[in-house]
Amino acid sequence: MKHETKVGLLFLATFALIIGFAYFLSSYNPFxxxxxxxxxxxxxxxxxxxxxxxxxxxxxxxxxxxxxxxxxxxxxxxxxxxxxxxxxxxxxxxxxxxxxxxxxxxxxxxxxxxxxxxxxxxxxxxxxxxxxxxxxxxPRIDQLLSQSYSLAGKILEMVENNEGDVVSIIKNIDNLVTNFNKAMEMLTKTGGSKNELGSLIKNLNQITGDIAHVSGKLRTKDADEAIALIHRLLWRLDDLDKKAIKKFFQEEGIKAKLF
Amino acid sequence: MKILAVAGDFTHLLVMSFRSMFSPPWRWKNKMAALYFVAVESLPVIIICVGFAAVVTIIEASYHMKIVIQSDALVPGFAAILILRELGSVISSLLLGSRVGAGWAAEVSSMKVTEQIDALKLLGISPIQYLVGPKLLACILGNIVLGVIANIACLFFAMLISVFKLGYTSGMFLTTMRVFVNFQDLLFAMIKSACFGATIPLIACFCGFRAKSGADGVGKATTDAVVGISVAIIFLDFILSYIFSHFYAS
Incomplete structure (x- = not known):
């Protein structure tokens, strides 16, 4: 093989290697x-x-x-x-x-x-x-760190400035929890009280149920019409003998069937 | 003053040599012969040497990483980047400098001693254009080619040793390598190879032109050329690496 051919082949091989390397590194992709x-x-x-x-x-x-x-x-x-x-x-x-x-x-x-x-x-x-x-x-870790550092500084400053208040609040919370524990213990020990408490809760439940029932009824169309009727009636009665009406309302009361 | 005179002579040789590359007569035959001598004949020795250098680099890097962080998972990546940025081009250039530089220094210095250079001048032929120009072109182009092939061969040998000695698969090696290596690393390696390639004929011929008479003169010129080329390559490597470091992403 001639020298020129060998040199040419070497250059071609080098060129192919450069292209192949670029393709491998995804720097150049003709396809x-x-x-x-x-x-x-x-x-x-x-x-x-x-x-x-x-x-x-x-x-x-x-x-x-x-x-x-x-x-x-x-x-x-x-x-x-x-x-x-x-x-x-x-x-x-x-x-x-x-x-x-x-x-x-x-x-x-x-x-x-x-x-x-x-x-x-x-x-x-x-x-x-x-x-x-x-x-x-x-998320920027540096920003989070900076914010948490600033927050920690503020909390520390607040605690230092109100040291007495904070101690007193903690003491009060401690007392409250102790008292609550005592109350719960007493309730547990006295079975009668427990029953009374149960009945109280039951009654409360019933009352709220009744109130819900009544307020539900008041929201109906009939109730709205009745209220409007009474309102109109009172409006008309206003110009009549106020004393007689007053007496009527005070002594006789209203006997009306709303529902 | 003597140093200044030497520097001036070298600058004159540098300028005239680059000018001779781009001015007729072209002397294609001389250039092709020089290219064959530089690129084709130097290829086997360079591939063998960079191959062993890659093997040693991988084994040493793995050993040290296991000592420091108990894992050699990153070895392919940073060995590849070390090969591309330094080993491939520097080792191939030093080898080329030893082989080609010594030969050319001996050739030019013996021509000087036997007054063949004076004969060229008498014939109206510029010794720089006749002797240095073709060698300079051949060495710049040849060393770029050798640098690329040396780098790829180095990476190939590094992959082989990683597979057979460290237990990696070739896919793992290439994937880790791709994370670290960019195409610009190969481009910078080619620029380095071109610069190193230019120093070889310039220093070799400069020492040859300044050879004193006698066999001793030829020997000293050859020794000076090889030492000068090696020092120049190392120094240039430092300068170029410093410049290129500004272009690396991290």
Whole structure:
């Protein structure tokens, strides 16, 4: 074989290795079979370009690019500053619908960050390729820690400022619980009292039942008509001899059948 | 003053050599011969050496990780990144420098001693264009090719040793590797290889042109060339790694 041929073959092999390596790392794919979707986040929690995208735990794409957009707003008018473009393989495209949710998750022993897509409902429409969708911002551990630290500080300050009150409240609660325990013990010991208490509760139950029955009746149409009738009657009687009416009401009373 | 004169001579050689690469006469035959000598003939020795280097790296990394965190689960990932960012291109360049640089330094210095370079000048041929230009082009292109092949071979040997010695499957190795490695690592390795490749003929020919008369002069020029090439590669590696570190995500 000629020297030129060997050199040429070596260069070709190198070129093939570079392309193969890029394809293996998903940096270059001439046979791409995926759609792109843009996700909006305010906090992307460590996602990087090339991070995997999974639907129901299976890899279906990757994060293609991450861009900062100061003027971006989502469909609800909320300001979102990060636009993460992801690819979703066409084989999984059917399962991702408009009500699908996009989470940032953590996997594996090395803490690999990825975007998880929850499957959508069948009655919802498909996503629009190239469309913008709101992703779920992951919780910020630093923010939570800061808030809990501040809360703990405030509680501590409050306790320090009202130390006497707090001690007195705790003592009162302690006394209350002790007294309640004593009362319960006494009730348990005296069987008669227990029966009396039972009968009292029974009577109370009956009374409330009766009241409910009466108020139920008052809500009927007949009752409403009767009340309106009495109201009209009284209105007419107002201009008559007030003394006689007064006497009538006071001495005779009203004998009317309401129901 | 002597150091300044040497630096000035080297800068002149550097500029003239790069100019000669892009100006006629093209001398394709010389360039192809140099490329064959650099890339094809150096390939077996480089693959064997980087292969063993990869094996040693994996075994040592696994041993140390087991001591420190009682697990070698991350070895494929960071061994791969170490191979791509450092081992592959540096080891292949050092080997190429030893093999090719020594040969060219001896060739040029013996030409100098036997006054062949003066003869070239008398014939109106620029010694830099005739001797250094083809070697420079061949070494830059050849070392890029060798660097890529060395890196891939290194990763392949690392995978083999991980499968047969550490009990990984090839799938586990490749998956862990993909988490750490980016395509830009290979691009940076190619840039490094090109820079290292350029230093080899420049330093070899520079030492050859400055050779003193006699067999001793040839020997000293060859030794100086190999030492100079090795030091230059290590120093350039530091500079380039520092520059590239600004482009890495973490």
């Amino acid at each position: 791409s079979d995926a759609n792109e979707v843009r996700l909006l986040f305010n906090f992307a929690g460590g996602i990087e370009e090339g991070s995997p995208v999974r639907a129901m735990g299976i890899k279906v794409g990757k994060v293609k690019s991450i861009e900062f957009d100061a003027n971006r707003k989502d469909a609800n008018g909320e300001e979102v500053k990060l636009v993460v473009t992801i690819t979703i393989a066409k084989k999984a495209w059917d399962t991702v619908r408009e009500d699908s949710r996009f989470f940032i998750n953590l996997a594996g022993v090395i803490g690999e960050k990825y975007i998880e897509i929850s499957p959508g409902s069948l009655d919802k429409s498909h996503l629009t390729p190239g469309g913008y969708y709101r992703g779920e911002d992951p």
